[in-house]
Structures are given as C-alpha cells and as structure tokens.
Amino acid sequence: MQAAYSLRRRLLAWLLIATAVIGCIALIDTYREAVRTANTVSDRVLAGSALAIAERVVVAEDGSLQVDIPYVALEMLTSAAQDRVFYRVDGPPGQFITGYQNLPSLTDTDGQTAAYADAEFRGEPIRIAALQRSASTGIKSVPFVVTVAETTIARRQLTQAILLRSALRLVTMILGAAAIVWVAVTFSLRPLYRLSDAIAERNPGDLHPIRQSVPREVEGLVETVNSFMVRLQSALDALRHFSGNASHQLRTPLAIIRTQLTLSARATTLEEAQHAARKGDEAVAHAERILAQLLLMAKIDAAGSQKPEPPDIIDLVRLARQMTGERVPGAGDAGMDLGFEGEGEALIRAAPLLIEELLRNLIENAIAYAGRGAEVTVRVKTAGAKVLLDVEDNGPGIPLAERQVARQRFARGGRGEAPGMGLGLPIVEEIAGLFGGHLTLGDGPDGKGLKASISFPAAGST
Numbered sequence: 001m002q003a004a005y006s007l008r009r010r011l012l013a014w015l016l017i018a019t020a021v022i023g024c025i026a027l028i029d030t031y032r033e034a035v036r037t038a039n040t041v042s043d044r045v046l047a048g049s050a051l052a053i054a055e056r057v058v059v060a061e062d063g064s065l066q067v068d069i070p071y072v073a074l075e076m077l078t079s080a081a082q083d084r085v086f087y088r089v090d091g092p093p094g095q096f097i098t099g100y101q102n103l104p105s106l107t108d109t110d111g112q113t114a115a116y117a118d119a120e121f122r123g124e125p126i127r128i129a130a131l132q133r134s135a136s137t138g139i140k141s142v143p144f145v146v147t148v149a150e151t152t153i154a155r156r157q158l159t160q161a162i163l164l165r166s167a168l169r170l171v172t173m174i175l176g177a178a179a180i181v182w183v184a185v186t187f188s189l190r191p192l193y194r195l196s197d198a199i200a201e202r203n204p205g206d207l208h209p210i211r212q213s214v215p216r217e218v219e220g221l222v223e224t225v226n227s228f229m230v231r232l233q234s235a236l237d238a239l240r241h242f243s244g245n246a247s248h249q250l251r252t253p254l255a256i257i258r259t260q261l262t263l264s265a266r267a268t269t270l271e272e273a274q275h276a277a278r279k280g281d282e283a284v285a286h287a288e289r290i291l292a293q294l295l296l297m298a299k300i301d302a303a304g305s306q307k308p309e310p311p312d313i314i315d316l317v318r319l320a321r322q323m324t325g326e327r328v329p330g331a332g333d334a335g336m337d338l339g340f341e342g343e344g345e346a347l348i349r350a351a352p353l354l355i356e357e358l359l360r361n362l363i364e365n366a367i368a369y370a371g372r373g374a375e376v377t378v379r380v381k382t383a384g385a386k387v388l389l390d391v392e393d394n395g396p397g398i399p400l401a402e403r404q405v406a407r408q409r410f411a412r413g414g415r416g417e418a419p420g421m422g423l424g425l426p427i428v429e430e431i432a433g434l435f436g437g438h439l440t441l442g443d444g445p446d447g448k449g450l451k452a453s454i455s456f457p458a459a460g461s462t
C-alpha cells in the first residue's frame with residue numbers, strides 16, 4: 001500500500017502552485033504596465049520643461065542664439081523627489097550653447113514632438129527628452145535642440161509602489177483562496193467521515209448494503225463495497241453451510257464408533273468384541289476419509305484464492321497410468337476390471353498432487369458405484385490443443401436428471417451404500433478449474449454407466 005496522503009494538502013498544493021504561477025505572470029505584466037505609466041506621466045513633465053526652455057531661446061543681433069533659462073520650469077521636476085535635473089541647449093550642428101556639455105543628447109528628433117531616451121549620466125540612470133525648434137530673426141531661422149534630463153528616482157519609486165500594492169493584493173487573494181479550500185475540503189469530506197462512522201458502528205456480522213448518502217464521486221466506491229459485501233455474505237453463507245454439513249457428516253462415524261465401543265465393553269465373547277472392534281475400525285476409516293476430503297477441499301479453496309505459483313508441467317499419461325496401476329489389485333478384489341488406455345505423452349500445466357487427488361476421486365467413484373463385474377477404463381488422449389482425461393464405467397451411472405446435482409458439494413446419489421460425503425465430484429471440478437480444465441459427465445460405453453471427462457489445455461498451447 002502506498003503511504004497515505006492528505007487530500008487537503010494535495011488540493012492546497014495544486015491551488016498554491018497554480019495561483020503562484022498565474023500570479024507571477026500577472027506581476028510581470030503589472031510591472032511593465034507600471035513602468036509604462038510612470039514614464040508617460042514623467043515624460044510629459046519633462047517635455048513641458050523642454051518646451052518652456054525652447055520658448056526662451058532667441059537669436060541675438062550677432063546671429064547667435066541666446067537662452068534665458070526659466071529655472072521655475074526646471075523646479076517643476078526637482079520638486080517631485082530627490083531627482084536631479086540637467087539640461088543643455090545646442091544650436092546648429094556642433095554648436096553647444098549652454099547647460100551640461102557632457103549630457104547625452106538625441107540627434108534624431110523630428111520637428112514637432114519631443115523624443116525620449118534612457119541613458120546614463122555621472123553614473124546614474126537618467127531619462128532624456130529632446131525637443132527640436134528653431135528661432136527666427138525674421139530673415140533666417142536658426143535651428144536648435146533643447147535637451148532636458150532627470151534622474152529616475154521618482155519613476156522607480158512610483159513603479160515600485162504600484163508593484164508592491166499588486167503583489168500584496170495577490171498574496172491576500174492566494175491566502176484567501178487557500179483558506180476557502182481548507183474550509184471547503186473540510187465540509188466536503190464530512191459525508192465521508194459520516195460514512196466511516198456508520199461502517200465502524202456496525203457489528204461485524206452485519207453485511208447489509210451501506211445506505212449512507214454520499215457525494216456522487218464516492219457513490220462508485222460505496223457501490224463496490226456493497227457488492228463486495230454481498231459476495232462476502234454469500235461466501236460466509238457457503239462457509240457456514242459447509243462447516244455445518246461437514247460436522248454433520250463426521251457425527252455419523254463418531255456415533256458408530258461409540259456404539260461399537262459400548263458393544264465391545266458389554267461383549268461376553270471374544271468374537272463379539274472383535275466384531276465390534278472391526279465395525280469401529282471401519283467407522284474410523286470412514287471418518288478419516290471424510291477428514292481427508294475436507295482438508296483437500298480447504299486446500300483447493302486456498303489455492304483458488306491465492307495467487308498460484310506457476311504450475312509444473314506434468315505428463316498426464318504417465319501419472320494416470322501409474323495411479324490406475326496402483327488401484328488394479330483393489331478393483332480386482334471388488335470384482336471389477338480396471339484398465340488404462342493412452343500412449344505417448346500428454347503434457348499439462350498443473351500441480352501433480354492435486355491432479356492425483358482428482359484422479360483418485362474419479363477412479364474411486366467408479367470402483368465404489370459401478371458394481372461387481374463392471375469394466376472401468378481410464379483414458380488419456382491429446383486432441384489438438386486439449387488433453388482429454390476420461391474415466392468411464394459401464395455400471396448403473398447417474399440418471400441424466402441427477403448429474404447436475406451430483407456435482408454439488410455434499411450431494412450424494414440414492415446409492416449411498418459406499419461411505420462418502422458427496423465432496424468427490426465438486427473436488428474434481430474445482431481442481432480441474434484451477435488448471436483451466438472443465439468437467440463433463442456423460443454416458444459410458446454403449447450408453448451405459450458414467451463417463452467423467454475433463455479437458456485440460458495442453459501445456460505449450462497458451
């Protein structure tokens with residue numbers, strides 16, 4: 001299981017990352033806008049000063065240009081902040097008239113409007129406005145350029161103020177959104193807490209569907225849990241049924257053993273006591289067999305519910321031949337002719353021990369129910385991608401109508417003379433199922449008796 005994470009933290013993280021990214025973009029945009037605004041406002045003032053100076057430029061009698069700097073116009077600028085103001089006035093190209101000679105100027109000014117530029121002067125960033133005009137004597141006009149510059153402290157302060165306020169607004173918004181998410185998640189998760197309380201309060205045996213109202217997003221989960229509980233209920237029912245049946249089955253031989261023990265205790269002759277002991281021993285064997293079948297059933301159930309380890313490849317011909325061979329003498333004693341048919345190899349993927357149990361159950365059924373004089377044949381053959389196993393006899397068989405029932409757990413035919421508890425065929429069916437096989441019950445040779453067939457996928461075919 002992965003380490004648990006907090007939904008709330010995740011949502012918050014997403015929200016914060018997303019708003020931080022969007023916020024940064026917005027801040028960059030705001031910064032640009034602020035710079036532009038601050039420049040526009042201050043540039044206008046700068047141009048006004050340049051214009052005021054330009055109006056004071058006159059042509060002297062000797063034809064040279066003269067300026068009477070209106071310091072008030074420049075004061076308009078300096079009052080703004082600690083900014084320093086510089087100016088220069090130039091006559092026709094190459095002719096410096098007054099002001100700061102080192103102040104950079106602009107050459108490509110057009111006639112009417114001022115031109116602006118950023119530059120550096122005395123180690124400080126400055127903003128320059130240059131205005132081109134001409135002074136006229138009436139006879140000739142003399143062009144000149146007025147350059148006014150100021151340091152950019154006021155502009156920077158304005159930009160920073162705008163930026164700071166937007167940043168503050170943004171942070172407030174993000175924090176507000178985070179708080180909203182926190183509260184909203186708390187409220188939205190409430191139905192889930194109620195759901196978990198409702199489940200926790202149940203008593204362990206209560207597997208009724210959950211009827212709690214939950215958000216639509218969680219409905220699927222609740223439905224899954226409900227259907228799981230239905231399956232759990234039926235598994236539990238099956239288990240109860242199974243253990244009830246199993247203990248019931250065990251009681252019969254135990255009762256017989258007790259009776260026989262009592263009888264032997266009361267026996268007056270040795271023969272009587274020996275007879276009771278023999279009967280008791282048979283009952284113990286019966287109980288043993290029941291326990292073996294029950295254990296096997298439990299083993300198969302466990303194998304079915306665990307992830308199976310990859311089964312071995314086994315040769316069914318060899319295994320079935322060997323198992324049949326071992327039982328030939330016993331079948332002979334019971335007056336039956338047990339035989340094997342099959343050649344070569346027939347490989348299947350399966351656990352050998354379980355396949356042995358499958359074979360044992362089928363062969364024992366045939367020996368137990370086919371009756372004296374019957375012929376029993378175990379046959380293995382390969383048909384395409386299938387390996388077929390048949391166990392057939394020419395005894396009384398199972399009537400068609402009862403075949404389906406005979407495959408259920410604890411179902412026994414009317415011929416209950418042989419000791420058993422009705423687990424054989426279900427065991428066969430389930431073992432076959434574990435390895436991709438399928439059990440069919442048909443008629444034996446010449447329509448007599450029973451033929452139990454299982455088709456397994458051949459190993460190698462997938």
Ligand SMILES: Nc1ncnc2c1ncn2[C@@H]1O[C@H](COP(=O)(O)OP(=O)(O)OP(=O)(O)O)[C@@H](O)[C@H]1O
Nearest residue numbers: 365366369397406412413420421422423424425450
């Ligand atoms: N070859 C057969 N011929 C006739 N009847 C059969 C044959 N095999 C099974 N049956 C009938 O099917 C019933 C169910 O068989 P199954 O093997 O499941 O249980 P069982 O033999 O009664 O008990 P268990 O195998 O657990 O000892 C049997 O009781 C028997 O009536």
Ligand SMILES: [Mg+2]
Nearest residue numbers: 365420424425
């Ligand atoms: Mg059986």
